[in-house]
Amino acid sequence: MTAQAEFRVMDRSGDGLKLTWNTDNEREVEAARTTFNDYRSRGYDLFSLGEGDERGERMTEFEPDVEGILAVPRMRGG
């Protein structure tokens, strides 16, 4: 089933929408994968925004069928 997924980034805009992709559209999926890898390489931690049990799970690899992804800046001791 075709679904619209979203990639959000925790920043000053309050979890601003970075991009959306259609899970059936290969080009859009690849763009989402590139964004995922880009944020991961920048030290962000990525969590699933799905509605099921996976919601809030940490993602180490891009999953094209996920309903949404939240990128969280790296944590540091204060």
Next chain:
Amino acid sequence: MPLFLGTTGGGWGFPSPLTSTLISTHNYLTLNSQSSGLYNYFTSTQGTTGSTQYISLQQMQQMQQMLYSNSATNQLLSNSAALQMMYTNLANVPINSPHIIPSTRREQIRRGYQAAQQWGEAQRETARIKDAAKERARELLLSFLTEEQRAEFAVNKNFIVEAASGTRYRITYGRIANIQVLELGHVKHRLCVHPANEDIPVEDVMLSQLLHLRADEAELVLRANIHR
């Protein structure tokens, strides 16, 4: 009696972006009404003697109106006791000053007012964006909380998380040392660990702590500074 609009170097509490843009070449502006019925405004650069221009009451009122008709400016200045003093004194000044404000100075003031207005609008826009961000972050945080946690958050602005190890943490509203490690219902110590980007809403900070406690408690605790 002198009516101070503000100084950039003085102690009257007006924001310097406003006063410094009122008259671009000066950083000090004072409106005066005198018992003789003469009104003037005094401008100077800090550390110099400055100059005095006499104006009519009408001109003084125009200056006042220009400065305070903008709601953002009004909001900024209304916090100051000096503004209250100005309003009080202006209400008592007589209307008989024959002097006028020079057109060049009027233009300077107009430009200064325009700059202050733009600055006020920018401030309002920044506040609007921040409010919207905070609301989005709050909604997302709530979407991750259980019913019990949501109820606790609604009342006390905090919630308890039980991690995989069985340790209970209370995430309180804040960014710094806001994770309480609980032991038998008491606070054993606090952890200070938060996203490297400090310019995010508090609700996002709390959500990131919640997600990390659930996903990898040990790693988060390792990164945290402990406050006893």
